Amino acid sequence: MKNTNAARVEEPTVRITRARAKAFATSAEGLASSKSLVKQGQGQKRALPAISKHGASASLVSTIGLQHKRRAVLKDVTNSNVDSTDDASQLQARRGPAKKVKVASNPSVAEDFPMAQDDIKAKLAEELSKIRVAEPPEKLQVKEEPLPQSMCHALRQHGGADLIQHSIKSPELQRPQNKEEYMVCERLGSSNDLDIVDIDANFKDPLACSLYAPDIYSNIRLTEIERRPSTNYMENLQQDITPSMRGILIDWLVEVSEEYKLVPDTLYLTVNLIDRFLSQNFVEKQRLQLLGVTCMLIASKYEEIVAPRVEEFCLITDNTYSREEVLEMESEVLNFLHFQLSVPTTKTFLRRFVQAAQACYKVPCVELEFLANYLAELTIVEYGFLKFLPSVIAASAVLLARWTLNQSDHPWNPTLEHYTSYKTSELHTSVIALEDLQLNTKGCCLNAIREKYRHQKFKSVATLISAQKVGSLF
Known part of the structure; x- marks a missing residue:
């Protein structure tokens, strides 16, 4: 029932x-x-x-x-x-x-x-x-081999414990094909845990991206190699312009960026776009200024909240170029670069390295940040600094800034070596060249950047010079 x-x-x-x-x-x-x-x-x-x-x-x-x-x-x-x-x-x-x-x-x-x-x-x-989930055979054994301590530390910093476990059990780690990328990856795992301050410990600040910062900077270390301009395009391709013409153009663009109160990232990206375009395109000297304002227009659209209008860039050139010419050049540059505008510049690395340098101070040193930015901006005018990677220039600027402010202590420590992945010996050439720029040993007359950092709002860091040359460190 x-x-x-x-x-x-x-x-x-x-x-x-x-x-x-x-x-x-x-x-x-x-x-x-x-x-x-x-x-x-x-x-x-x-x-x-x-x-x-x-x-x-x-x-x-x-x-x-x-x-x-x-x-x-x-x-x-x-x-x-x-x-x-x-x-x-x-x-x-x-x-x-x-x-x-x-x-x-x-x-x-x-x-x-x-x-x-x-x-x-x-x-x-x-x-x-009768249905059962397939189980792996019990006899299958994975041979586990211990990793070097430095590699384990790098994996903890950039991938976590899961990545360490995967790297132990995999037959071999995937390594970059490019030789420079391989060397970068090797340097990322060369630091020890001793006396290293964790600058990513502030997990409460969402703007700091503390959880993702190590992975982000490991990725852009490889990107800076892929999208760097040619280091000898003046000798191999350009016949109508010279390194001095390039310096005059960038010195004038520094004044333009100050006139429109553009952020430093816009200026660095502008110089990067100019060099990448000149690396593979012949440009006459009559069109060099057109290329400069066009690249600043593109960089402003990418970096600024409110970018200057096209007519303003035409006006700043005293109407030498029309609106149609600027837009035509903009289309040419963007199509050549395939719209790849996300490029790590010196300013990108400088933020990270200055943060690592401030870790050894109880109170953040404002002069250190201004002085490092000043030294880094001096390099954008010089064509000879294209042979150095942006991360190398940023690390050299931090080292020279610390040495300029204090010669009684060594400017490099395990924390800076860890986060920059550069040893002092690897920065020897770039630091010496950067000190020559600071002292203006060649008597360069392009003073837009020097005048900018002589202002009191930047603590007049352009007037600071170390009593002892940095060459004594090496």
Whole structure:
């Protein structure tokens, strides 16, 4: 009786259509059964989908029986985390053809369905019990080899414990194909844990990106190699312009950036775009200024919140170039660079390295930041500094700035060596060249940057000179 009541409660309600009424006409018992279903379905909103005219010849009782069976199978499969109807059909194929249930033409026919449902459930449970998740063979053993301590430290800094575990069990670490990229990766793992201050410990500040900073700077260390300009394009390609012309152009662009109060990133990106375009495109000297203002327009659109208008750049050149010429040059530069404007410049690395240098001070030294920025900006005018990577120039500016402010202590420490991945010996050439710029040993007359950093708002760092030359460190 319990099964019978359950079957009657779960018996679906059916809306009688003309097609179904026509199907009931073949048997008086079927029609009586449909009347009882109509009475039972009164006042309820749910109904089974109507049967199409093409399928009206089938018996309604047998249709109800098939729907009972289909619902039972899908319900059980769903509860067993089998969501696909294809999986249900595969299970049905394993069991073999479905057994037909003999249906009587009287109202008590529903009493036979619980037995069929129990039979289906039992067989389905038996089939599902045979399904097992594939397990790896127990005999498979992975040979674990210990990594060097320096490599483990680099992986902890840039990838976490999961990356360390993966690197131990993998046959070999994936190494960059380029020789310079390989050397960069080797340097990233060359530091020890001794006396290193964690400058990424401020996890509460979302603007610091503390969790992602090591990965970000590891990535841009490789990007600076891929998108660096040629170091000898003046000798190999350009015939109408000279390094001094390039210096005059950039010195004038420094004044333009001050006039429009542009951020330093705009100036650095402008110089990068100019050098990358000149590395593979011949430019006449009459169009060099046009290239300069166009690259500053592009950099302003990329870095500034409110970029100057095209007409303003035309006005700053005393209307030497028209609006159409600037827009035409803009299209030429962007198409040549394939719109690859996300380039790590010296300013990008300088922020990171100054932060590492400030870690050894109890109170941040403002003069150190201004002086490092001053020394780094001096290099953008000089064509000879293209042979140094932006990260090398940034590290050299920090070292020389610390030495200029204090000669009693060594300007390089394990924290700076770790975050710059450069040793003091590797910065020897660039630091000596940078000191010559600071002292202006060649008597350069391009003074826009020097005048800029003589202002009190920059603590007049352009006037600071060390009593002892930095060459004594090496």
